[in-house]
Amino acid sequence: MPKIRFKVSNSLSSLKLELLRYRSVYMVFDRNVEGFASQIGRYPSFKLDAGEDNKTIETVKSICHWLLMQGADRGSVLLAVGGGITTDMAGFAACIYKRGIRYINVPTTLLSQVDAGLGGKTGVNLDSYKNMLGVICQPELTYICTAALETLPEREMRSGAAELLKTLIIGGGRHYEKAVDELSAPQTVRDLAPLIKEAARIKARVVESDPDEKGRRRVLNLGHTYAHAIEWYQHAHGVSDPYSHGEAVAIGLVQAARLSEERGICEKGLALKLEEDLRRCGLPTTLPCPEAELQEAILKDKKADGGKVNFVFIERIGKVTVKKL
Numbered sequence: 001m002p003k004i005r006f007k008v009s010n011s012l013s014s015l016k017l018e019l020l021r022y023r024s025v026y027m028v029f030d031r032n033v034e035g036f037a038s039q040i041g042r043y044p045s046f047k048l049d050a051g052e053d054n055k056t057i058e059t060v061k062s063i064c065h066w067l068l069m070q071g072a073d074r075g076s077v078l079l080a081v082g083g084g085i086t087t088d089m090a091g092f093a094a095c096i097y098k099r100g101i102r103y104i105n106v107p108t109t110l111l112s113q114v115d116a117g118l119g120g121k122t123g124v125n126l127d128s129y130k131n132m133l134g135v136i137c138q139p140e141l142t143y144i145c146t147a148a149l150e151t152l153p154e155r156e157m158r159s160g161a162a163e164l165l166k167t168l169i170i171g172g173g174r175h176y177e178k179a180v181d182e183l184s185a186p187q188t189v190r191d192l193a194p195l196i197k198e199a200a201r202i203k204a205r206v207v208e209s210d211p212d213e214k215g216r217r218r219v220l221n222l223g224h225t226y227a228h229a230i231e232w233y234q235h236a237h238g239v240s241d242p243y244s245h246g247e248a249v250a251i252g253l254v255q256a257a258r259l260s261e262e263r264g265i266c267e268k269g270l271a272l273k274l275e276e277d278l279r280r281c282g283l284p285t286t287l288p289c290p291e292a293e294l295q296e297a298i299l300k301d302k303k304a305d306g307g308k309v310n311f312v313f314i315e316r317i318g319k320v321t322v323k324k325l
């Protein structure tokens with residue numbers, strides 16, 4: 001069983017110490033976090049435009065080509081500094097360059113700190129198909145520096161909050177209620193640190209039990225069946241101000257609770273409770289279109305298996321179960 005290493009800190013000092021262990025360090029960072037990345041150290045760097053349209057095999061090829069020109073070898077480490085798009089692409093480049101060099105994620109958005117930057121999923125889009133090319137390959141370390149969140153736009157914080165709450169619904173029990181209280185009031189990054197740590201701990205434990213997503217890891221897709229369908233719908237209909245991934249996850253969580261109630265998997269009232277909690281945290285909770293319009297996308301979801309979808313139901317807060325839809 002691989003050990004998932006992560007550290008949560010409000011400063012970069014122990015990351016700097018960790019980096020002394022490597023013969024050479026290279027850094028890929030999102031140009032939006034250049035100031036933060038420069039505080040880590042003066043390493044040869046590749047600046048990335050971390051947009052979904054740029055999340056391509058060509059960009060990964062450019063990173064690999066740059067590593068080659070820099071003379072990176074199997075003793076080197078690649079630091080990925082940015083949100084999920086950056087850590088996905090830099091991680092993928094590290095995993096295929098010279099058949100794999102080590103990499104460290106330094107996720108800088110709340111969403112990537114509690115989800116995308118942890119667990120070793122790497123990859124790029126193939127045309128309009130999201131994350132179709134990639135590998136699961138664990139970073140040496142995910143270094144979660146909460147100071148990076150100080151300048152994160154409000155809407156991105158809320159988007160990350162949805163993934164944070166998702167993880168606490170999966171395994172957080174009492175931490176969930178505390179998180180709703182924290183996230184629904186003005187909070188400082190320091191207030192959030194223990195919750196981020198708890199979410200990272202839960203995710204790490206799930207990934208350790210099933211790194212290749214053959215079974216248990218599927219629980220991390222809670223809320224994502226509807227979220228992916230909403231994202232597909234908005235893209236297909238050219239919606240001008242689409243829900244972000246986290247916002248779509250929030251809506252998906254309410255749908256998961258609703259279906260769980262309908263099947264008698266959880267007690268009545270859970271969907272309403274989640275709806276109220278998520279609204280308090282500034283997140284949307286209603287579908288952007290009639291549900292029937294999402295069915296096509298739900299069946300197309302890459303988690304569909306023999307015409308059935310592995311759907312994550314909620315038994316209660318802190319316990320979920322995967323069943324065919």
Ligand code: GLY
Pocket residue numbers: 115116118119121213217220221
């Ligand atoms: N984002 C879900 C996972 O890492 O498995």
